[in-house]
Amino acid sequence: MSIKLTTQAYCKMLLHAAKYPHCAVNGLLVAEKQKEKKKDSHSTPILCVDCIPLFHGTLALAPMLEVALTLIDTWCKENKYVIAGYYQANERTKDFRPNQVAERVAARIAENFSEAAMIMVDSTRFTMGCYEPILAIYDHHENKWKCRDCNVDCFEDWCEAQKITSALLEGRSYESLIDFDNHLDDLRNDWTNPEINKSVLHLC
Amino acid sequence: MASVSEMYDVTWEEMRDKLRKWREDNHRNSEQIVDVGEELINEHASKLGDDIWIIYEQVMIAALDCSRDDLAWTCLQELKRQFPGSQRVKRLAGMRLEALEKYEDASKQYDSILQDDPTNTAARKRKISILKAQGKSAEAIRELNEYLEQFVGDQEAWHELSELYINEHDYGKAAFCLEELMMTNPHNHLYCEQYAEVKYTQGGLENLELSRKYFAQALKLNNRNMRALFGLYMSASHIAASPKVNATVKKSNVKYAAWATNQINRAYQLAGRGTKENKCSVKAVEEMLESMQITMS
Numbered sequence: 001m002s003i004k005l006t007t008q009a010y011c012k013m014l015l016h017a018a019k020y021p022h023c024a025v026n027g028l029l030v031a032e033k034q035k036e037k038k039k040d041s042h043s044t045p046i047l048c049v050d051c052i053p054l055f056h057g058t059l060a061l062a063p064m065l066e067v068a069l070t071l072i073d074t075w076c077k078e079n080k081y082v083i084a085g086y087y088q089a090n091e092r093t094k095d096f097r098p099n100q101v102a103e104r105v106a107a108r109i110a111e112n113f114s115e116a117a118m119i120m121v122d123s124t125r126f127t128m129g130c131y132e133p134i135l136a137i138y139d140h141h142e143n144k145w146k147c148r149d150c151n152v153d154c155f156e157d158w159c160e161a162q163k164i165t166s167a168l169l170e171g172r173s174y175e176s177l178i179d180f181d182n183h184l185d186d187l188r189n190d191w192t193n194p195e196i197n198k199s200v201l202h203l204c
Numbered sequence: 205m206a207s208v209s210e211m212y213d214v215t216w217e218e219m220r221d222k223l224r225k226w227r228e229d230n231h232r233n234s235e236q237i238v239d240v241g242e243e244l245i246n247e248h249a250s251k252l253g254d255d256i257w258i259i260y261e262q263v264m265i266a267a268l269d270c271s272r273d274d275l276a277w278t279c280l281q282e283l284k285r286q287f288p289g290s291q292r293v294k295r296l297a298g299m300r301l302e303a304l305e306k307y308e309d310a311s312k313q314y315d316s317i318l319q320d321d322p323t324n325t326a327a328r329k330r331k332i333s334i335l336k337a338q339g340k341s342a343e344a345i346r347e348l349n350e351y352l353e354q355f356v357g358d359q360e361a362w363h364e365l366s367e368l369y370i371n372e373h374d375y376g377k378a379a380f381c382l383e384e385l386m387m388t389n390p391h392n393h394l395y396c397e398q399y400a401e402v403k404y405t406q407g408g409l410e411n412l413e414l415s416r417k418y419f420a421q422a423l424k425l426n427n428r429n430m431r432a433l434f435g436l437y438m439s440a441s442h443i444a445a446s447p448k449v450n451a452t453v454k455k456s457n458v459k460y461a462a463w464a465t466n467q468i469n470r471a472y473q474l475a476g477r478g479t480k481e482n483k484c485s486v487k488a489v490e491e492m493l494e495s496m497q498i499t500m501s
Contacts, residue, residue: 187475
């Protein structure tokens with residue numbers, strides 16, 4: 001079962017990592033809720049249409065994570081989305097293996113959505129030009145997370161994703177990206193990031 | 205490219221004051237510091253007086269964060285010239301080596317500082333940072349513990365240690381570090397709230413009750429701390445839902461949770477005023493709180 005990412009989802013993930021280069025960051029990916037469960041649903045990949053940046057810094061504490069998951073779940077239900085994945089970029093650049101936090105949160109998501117994916121960002125290959133996808137995608141098989149090769153097929157439109165992500169990085173859009181931590185600091189900060197969504201649409 | 209002063213229409217004095225504020229608040233907004241600081245240094249060095257030296261230090265560290273070794277080198281040279289033989293400048297030279305990932309050379313630099321002055325805390329802490337950068341968490345924790353036996357009052361160190369323990373999922377020891385911080389800073393709502401989060405994460409009824417108390421304490425110290433408010437709600441809800449509590453405890457916690465719900469809704473109403481987009485957030489929070497009430501009973 002494979003997932004694909006839209007430009008908006010990929011973009012915001014990388015902007016989040018770029019905003020806090022000295023911290024670990026994590027967040028959720030959401031997909032549109034499928035209306036009917038097809039018998040041969042194995043052939044259609046899940047499209048992650050958006051990304052919700054969650055925290056930066058210390059990721060291993062429970063209370064705010066629970067609040068975020070519950071709140072975003074409610075928001076998803078309103079917007080006919082479902083939480084379909086979890087991403088994390090570790091504090092140390094060279095460390096892109098999933099840790100206990102990643103596995104736990106991703107497992108929790110998989111309880112509600114069996115095809116959930118866990119995504120680790122490989123910061124060593126993170127460049128302004130975004131010439132290659134820098135993700136490692138993990139699928140849940142028999143209680144273990146197995147890494148799948150991430151290439152341009154994992155994207156709805158890789159050329160568009162590459163072009164737009166690079167443009168937004170150059171323009172320092174990450175300075176205005178809001179994650180859930182920012183929201184808790186000031187409730188007026190909107191974690192759906194409507195302005196950045198507009199910028200992405202604009203550049204499409 | 206337009207200069208910072210042109211883009212934001214600020215004077216050099218305002219830029220200097222901004223840098224000072226960022227210094228005092230210990231902000232790590234390195235890109236901005238480099239933008240503002242570099243312009244200040246290049247265009248207005250003569251007007252800055254003795255402030256220029258601390259600005260060189262601030263900009264150098266920010267430049268290291270941004271891989272601007274050219275700028276870092278320039279700042280370092282100016283500082284070396286003005287303060288030959290200074291331990292503080294030697295430490296900056298060490299940090300530059302760290303940024304270039306020359307950890308052995310950096311370590312030697314810090315060792316030479318420590319040879320001249322064994323009580324130099326900055327050099328010892330940099331050595332621990334090297335361990336952290338290399339992913340040697342267990343060693344970093346060990347060294348930091350040793351450091352704190354000598355320098356018991358170093359709050360930055362206690363906080364760093366609590367974070368290292370949290371990352372290793374050793375919540376008990378993280379709580380101990382935060383207890384030290386709360387003892388010496390009883391009015392700091394952030395330490396209270398972090399302690400509560402650690403206790404909550406540890407789990408178990410006793411820890412949940414403790415976490416609720418400390419979330420409440422954090423709120424008392426700062427009634428706008430949203431994390432404390434949410435934390436109070438979550439911990440009270442979980443206690444009330446636990447099969448191990450008696451009816452009285454359950455009733456009180458339901459009351460605390462209901463109070464927190466009210467406060468959360470009010471906070472969102474206040475924040476949502478005026479912006480159309482935030483109305484969806486308000487609604488989502490209301491629904492979330494409602495749905496949790498149902499599952500609680």
